[in-house]
Amino acid sequence: MIESHNATTESQSPSITIRPAKAEDVPEIFELIGYWAAQGKMLVRPIQNIFENLRDFFVAEINGETGPQFAGCAALHILWGDIAEVRGLAVNPEITGSGVGKKLVAACESQARALGIPTVFAWTYSVGFFEKCGFTLIDKTKNLHPRVWSECLRCPFYVGCNENGMIKRLPGVAMPQNLPEPPPAQTPPGIR
Ligand SMILES: CC(C)(COP(=O)(O)OP(=O)(O)OC[C@H]1O[C@@H](n2cnc3c(N)ncnc32)[C@H](O)[C@@H]1OP(=O)(O)O)[C@@H](O)C(=O)NCCC(=O)NCCS
Numbered sequence: 001m002i003e004s005h006n007a008t009t010e011s012q013s014p015s016i017t018i019r020p021a022k023a024e025d026v027p028e029i030f031e032l033i034g035y036w037a038a039q040g041k042m043l044v045r046p047i048q049n050i051f052e053n054l055r056d057f058f059v060a061e062i063n064g065e066t067g068p069q070f071a072g073c074a075a076l077h078i079l080w081g082d083i084a085e086v087r088g089l090a091v092n093p094e095i096t097g098s099g100v101g102k103k104l105v106a107a108c109e110s111q112a113r114a115l116g117i118p119t120v121f122a123w124t125y126s127v128g129f130f131e132k133c134g135f136t137l138i139d140k141t142k143n144l145h146p147r148v149w150s151e152c153l154r155c156p157f158y159v160g161c162n163e164n165g166m167i168k169r170l171p172g173v174a175m176p177q178n179l180p181e182p183p184p185a186q187t188p189p190g191i192r
Contacts, residue, residue, distance in 0.1 A: 016071065016100055018107040021057035026050050028070045029057060032090045041125055043155055045088055053077065057088065058107045060100045071095055074104035076111050079121070079147035081179040084112045086122040087151075105133045109170060118173040121148055123163040135166035146185035 021029065030047045037044035050057070056075035061068035072091035078084045086108045091100045112120050124130055127137060138144065144165065152161065 015063040016098070016103055017061045017063060017068065018058050018103050019061065021054055021059045021073065023051070023054065025057070025059050025070065025073070026054065029059070029073045029088070029090075032070075032073060032092065033088055035093070036090050042088075042090065043123075043151070050088070058104055060091070060104055062095065062098075062100075072100045072104055074101075074108055076108035076120070078115070078117065079150060080145065080182050081176045082117065083119045083121055083145050083147060084108075084115070084117045085148065085150075086120055089122070089124075101129060102133060105130075109168070113170055113173055116173065116176055118170050118175050119145075120168050120170065121145070122166045123148075123151075124166060125163060127164050127166065130166040133168070135168040138165045138167050140165045144185075146182050149185040 026047065029050050030045070033042065033045045033050075036042045053075060056077050058074050058076075059070065060072040060074075062071045063069075070092070072089075072095075074089040075087045076084050077087050086105060089101065089104060091098075091104075109120055112118075120135075122130055122135065131137075140161075148165065155161070
């Protein structure tokens with residue numbers, strides 16, 4: 001059971017490790033995303049969806065006296081050859097504000113770079129956080145990459161979407177050549 005209290009003053013510069021997720025991490029990932037989803041901060045993610053996309057996920061661990069402790073997670077999901085989405089980003093509420101979220105996003109960006117994908121995207125309510133990570137708020141009614149709508153059909157806010165779209169062009173990563181055209185998007189009502 002996750003309990004929320006801000007422990008940033010308790011943990012002074014904790015040592016944080018980011019690593020690829022393993023099958024045994026899934027229950028903690030599922031619980032943490034469920035915790036924040038219940039508070040309306042992110043989209044709930046079924047546990048089978050986490051298993052199916054496990055290779056997308058990173059896990060953050062805090063290295064304490066009792067060994068590594070699960071501190072958060074994020075996923076980088078490839079949408080097309082030129083864009084990947086940061087999804088399932090969640091930090092243990094006891095240690096928000098300790099730099100874990102930023103490190104998780106940096107790990108997603110590193111992976112996008114390694115794959116030669118020049119743009120990362122996120123749907124989020126945490127605009128200020130993503131701005132700190134170098135993302136820019138976009139106008140979601142205007143000419144977005146059609147693949148960014150890929151998960152919207154399973155979202156309870158498909159009609160009346162109130163999430164913010166944020167994008168970051170990764171410096172130094174060239175646009176891949178000869179990309180095929182993505183299929184047209186099934187956009188939510190009110191979105192062109
Ligand atoms: C949003 C979230 C991932 C941020 O993680 P975190 O570990 O607390 O953030 P960090 O400590 O890495 O913060 C990085 C920077 O962003 C700032 N920041 C963090 N959350 C912020 C917010 N909600 N608004 C504005 N700035 C924020 C921090 O002050 C810090 O600034 P600095 O670099 O100047 O010191 C975390 O609070 C969380 O899990 N929230 C609930 C779930 C969620 O919103 N997920 C995102 C869905 S896409």
